Amino acid sequence: MKIAMANDHAGTRMKNEVKKLLEDMGHEVLDFGTFDEESCDLSDFVYPAALAVAKGGCERGIFVDGVGYGSALIANKINGVYAAVCQDPFCAKLAREHTDSNVLCIGAKIIGDMMASEIVKTWMTTDALTEEKYTRRVQKVKDINDKHCVKIK
Template identity: 40%
Template sequence: MKVALACDHGGFRLKEVIKSYLEELGVEYVDYGTYSEDSVDYPDFAYKAAKAIVEGEADRGIFICGTGIGISIAANKVKGIRAALCYNIYAAEMSRRHNNANVLCLGGRVLGEELAKAIVKVWLETPFDGGRHERRVNKISQIEENECGG
């Protein structure tokens, strides 16, 4: 699995922690920035990393801004992205099991490092359940097709 990482200045410190953690887990990643705590606009980095996922350059993504809200909104504007903002382990698990989320969004200013790592681990390891959930995810994709065009 290859993970696309993206953040703004508010998520930079946590992204660096997550990078080290991914290395510990043996998970390959590509860092799409930002690369410092200098103020930047999260949509720029969310878009770049989200495009990498939909174009097959990465399998999933972990995106981080101050709260995780803005970067999740931006990521979800890219056709084919299902970004889930998760503040706890249960939400991370369900975002994979029921929603087949391909992007995990985290809040760098609201999560402690250990909880963030636990969320990442569960999110990376949890499969999509399929079944009735696949039908629902397909309906989301159909809405996307209808509203955004093919």
């Protein structure tokens, strides 16, 4: 699977750890940066990475910043991106099963490397539930998205 990754200065170290994990799992990673720990603007990196997911160039995205919420706020502005902030494997499992999220946001100031690894492994290996009630709920969210967000070209 091709994964878009992005981060800010607070997430550089953890992003590199997660990137290695993903590559070890056999995934291709498209890294949108940043590549150092110099102060930067998160949107400069998350926005193009989220576009890559929305346009289908990447199947999923994993974004790392200080707490995860900044990445999710930016990513969820893009039509077709469904970003979830997860701080433990249980949340990661539900984010995939119940919402079919295609972007995972994690906070390097909130969780440690081992927890990040478990979250990523869980999120990457969990499928969306296909029971009617879950597909109906996911479709309602997609309908809201399509009604209010500009289509990506």
